[in-house]
Amino acid sequence: MQLRRAARVILVGAPGVGKGTQSERLLRRFPQLASISTGDLLRTNVKNRTPLGIKAESTMKSGGLVADDLMLRLISSELRNRGWLQNHGPPEVMTLSSEAISASEMRNPDDIAFDAFAAGRPMSPAQASEDPTASFILDGYPRNAAQANSLEGIVPINLAVSLKTPFEVVLERIAGRWVHEPSGRVYNTTFNAPKVPGRDDITGEPLIQRPDDTEEVYRARFQKFQEASEPLLEHYAKKGVLVEVEGMSSDEISPKLYDVFEQRFVM
Ligand code: ADP
16 A cells, blocks of 8 residues: 655554564554664674674674664765655754864764754754655664653654553463474464364474563563553654554554554545
């Protein structure tokens, strides 16, 4: 289905709710959508030993959050490379110091934009394209209200979807998950049970439960998610772009999600 307006979307959902599944389905239904994953972009930068990748590497290794200015730079250069971020003439405000820099220190437009943005100057040299082909789902960003705020200056998100499935339902799904480790085959005692309990259908070998797939671990992850996502959702609610989509399963959520997209970006 063709989009008529640019969709700049984030999906927010607790671990296990099926964000990845919904992303994949949306990309299939709306071929103009792209998925932009900050985790993937960061890993590519690390692999290619770019200055940004080198700066981000140690933080990523320790599991921390990469600094805000780097994340903004990462996203905006990705959008710029895709031709989805445009400059509108030269920056309106040039400080003495930025005029005085020598050619060898020439900075890219993103840096200048960020400096102005960080300094709170009312300058918007870059603007997200409104062309429907410049449509994307951001994966992994923003993660908190501070990141959402910074992103707003460059790429205004026009739809934030909160995916909701009752806690007990997700917990049951996770607690019912059994894996055949050598092949990676995954079973679920509630909706995809092995023919013989505890045994792989093909080899008959024993199934195991992943150490993370326990109620205790899931509760802790869920709690952490809620704490982090609440201010994020609040941010988008204030902007008037937050929609909640609830369902007991991915198949129940998908059609509702398609409707939301069609109402906003197709009709
Ligand atoms: P995970 O879900 O394990 O965090 P990702 O692939 O999304 O995996 O990200 C890998 C690493 O990249 C993170 O641990 C973090 O260091 C960095 N990262 C990704 N997204 C962000 C973000 N929005 N803000 C800061 N750092 C990020």
